Amino acid sequence: MAVTTPEWLTAHGSELRANHDGTAYTVHFAGEPQYLLMVVPAEGKFACRVSQTVNGKRFDKGGVFPSPDDALRGGLEDLRHALGW
Numbered sequence: 001m002a003v004t005t006p007e008w009l010t011a012h013g014s015e016l017r018a019n020h021d022g023t024a025y026t027v028h029f030a031g032e033p034q035y036l037l038m039v040v041p042a043e044g045k046f047a048c049r050v051s052q053t054v055n056g057k058r059f060d061k062g063g064v065f066p067s068p069d070d071a072l073r074g075g076l077e078d079l080r081h082a083l084g085w
Contacts (some may be wrong), residue, residue: 003022009027012029024036024039036050037049042064043064046071048060048063048074048076050078050082060078
């Protein structure tokens, strides 16, 4: 899936990068990975685990989505809320 960095992330000088197979994404601040978003199967659908890279603290709210794209968008929204943006 083709993913672009959401405007709310670029406004804060960060970037969203996909891994080689498109199942995990990192949010980079100043070129350093700060958050990991992983699309995972859940209840026959998909979820997105959102964690901080330095300590593994989770920020996802456990939402289940019909597609991987929707799960990633849901994970990004969870991160946005956790950051207070």
